[in-house]
Amino acid sequence: MTQRLGVIADDFTGATDIAGFMVENGWRVTQLIGHGPAEVPADVDAVVISLKSRSCAVEQAVADSLAALARLKELGCDRFFFKYCSTFDSTAEGNIGPVTDALLAALGETFTVICPALPVNGRTVCHGNLFVNGVPLNESGMKDHPVTPMTDANLQRLMAAQARGQVGLVDYQAVLTGSPAVKARLNELKAAGVNYAVLDTLTMADLPVLGEAVSELALVTGGSGLGAGLARFATGGQGAALARELGAPVAGGRAVVLSGSCSQMTNAQVAAYQHRAPHRLVEVARCIEQPAAYAAELADWVAAQDSAPAPMLYATQPAAELARIQAEYGAARASEAVEGVFATVAARLADQGFGKFIVAGGETSGIVTQALAVTGFHIGPQIAPGVPWVRALDKPLSLALKSGNFGDEHFFSNAQEFYHD
Numbered sequence: 001m002t003q004r005l006g007v008i009a010d011d012f013t014g015a016t017d018i019a020g021f022m023v024e025n026g027w028r029v030t031q032l033i034g035h036g037p038a039e040v041p042a043d044v045d046a047v048v049i050s051l052k053s054r055s056c057a058v059e060q061a062v063a064d065s066l067a068a069l070a071r072l073k074e075l076g077c078d079r080f081f082f083k084y085c086s087t088f089d090s091t092a093e094g095n096i097g098p099v100t101d102a103l104l105a106a107l108g109e110t111f112t113v114i115c116p117a118l119p120v121n122g123r124t125v126c127h128g129n130l131f132v133n134g135v136p137l138n139e140s141g142m143k144d145h146p147v148t149p150m151t152d153a154n155l156q157r158l159m160a161a162q163a164r165g166q167v168g169l170v171d172y173q174a175v176l177t178g179s180p181a182v183k184a185r186l187n188e189l190k191a192a193g194v195n196y197a198v199l200d201t202l203t204m205a206d207l208p209v210l211g212e213a214v215s216e217l218a219l220v221t222g223g224s225g226l227g228a229g230l231a232r233f234a235t236g237g238q239g240a241a242l243a244r245e246l247g248a249p250v251a252g253g254r255a256v257v258l259s260g261s262c263s264q265m266t267n268a269q270v271a272a273y274q275h276r277a278p279h280r281l282v283e284v285a286r287c288i289e290q291p292a293a294y295a296a297e298l299a300d301w302v303a304a305q306d307s308a309p310a311p312m313l314y315a316t317q318p319a320a321e322l323a324r325i326q327a328e329y330g331a332a333r334a335s336e337a338v339e340g341v342f343a344t345v346a347a348r349l350a351d352q353g354f355g356k357f358i359v360a361g362g363e364t365s366g367i368v369t370q371a372l373a374v375t376g377f378h379i380g381p382q383i384a385p386g387v388p389w390v391r392a393l394d395k396p397l398s399l400a401l402k403s404g405n406f407g408d409e410h411f412f413s414n415a416q417e418f419y420h421d
Contacts, residue, residue, distance in 0.1 A: 006077030165195025247380025253355015260364030
């Protein structure tokens with residue numbers, strides 16, 4: 001491959017999600033934490049930069065994304081991918097639309113695609129509408145998301161509300177006909193002044209078709225499914241086994257489960273794991289009132305447990321209890337306090353020799369990764385679609401960073417089957 005793809009991911013789990021799918025489909029991938037200096041092997045096919053820009057202020061999201069674009073150019077990337085969640089997590093203000101517009105302007109381009117679909121995890125797009133396991137987005141659990149509640153399933157309307165340009169659709173009939181038909185439709189839309197083309201996608205088999213059709217665009221946007229399609233089109237899936245070896249979990253070092261997500265699936269995963277392993281609820285009030293002392297107490301509790309199965313700390317709550325907590329303390333205050341305690345706990349445990357961190361939730365994954373001072377990752381084997389083990393570039397640490405609704409009920413146990421210390 002003569003070209004190198006640069007990926008800008010709007011959260012940490014999203015970054016490992018797309019990196020994992022690219023590796024499974026044959027590319028070598030390095031993931032960087034933020035846009036600071038870090039070494040990147042010369043022979044990688046893609047570089048993924050992880051940001052925490054999904055739910056911050058629009059201005060900050062745009063600035064961070066443009067800085068990541070500049071860094072990727074320095075690293076020799078000549079095509080670019082803005083990666084967001086397969087449930088299009090955003091509000092009427094952004095951040096997907098404003099970041100897309102800023103990246104297009106910086107690249108001197110006026111046209112891109114919108115493709116969040118990930119059929120293997122139940123995210124499909126039909127007639128421009130996004131579905132989660134066959135249910136319209138706004139009728140799924142995403143309607144209750146604490147930060148980005150999704151109240152509409154139509155991607156054309158969602159994008160039009162937060163971006164400056166015109167939105168069009170490549171319908172499923174074109175996708176079924178093949179890449180030439182998709183390319184022709186994209187050219188029609190661009191000639192008509194459309195800036196963003198939503199891509200209908202119903203099966204994983206559609207993704208290499210779309211990958212071929214968009215492979216020459218300077219910028220594409222979407223979820224990890226399109227990343228898988230680009231890699232599969234380019235490689236035919238060859239080379240995946242070697243790439244996975246680089247990111248296999250480290251030998252030695254104890255493991256811990258840290259769960260901050262309150263998604264429906266993570267609630268089920270926490271409930272299932274409670275029957276198998278030591279577990280302790282992270283109390284919001286104590287995170288707010290005495291964060292340092294409470295973090296030390298929690299870290300000591302984890303260290304005192306048996307090493308296998310890995311003990312679990314969780315702030316995961318069902319929707320009704322989450323609503324009560326947010327009403328009492330405020331959503332932002334509660335979230336920031338809990339994340340701060342998770343960060344301190346992770347750093348203390350790493351100092352005590354813990355080497356494997358299984359983390360649930362995008363925000364929690366971001367804060368834990370930053371607390372561990374990791375600069376980047378090798379991408380390893382997938383535990384579940386979109387959730388690979390990753391290994392730090394510069395220290396003996398491995399992490400499994402899980403987006404809220406990914407994985408099945410036994411994810412936390414399954415993750416531990418990938419190593420035998």
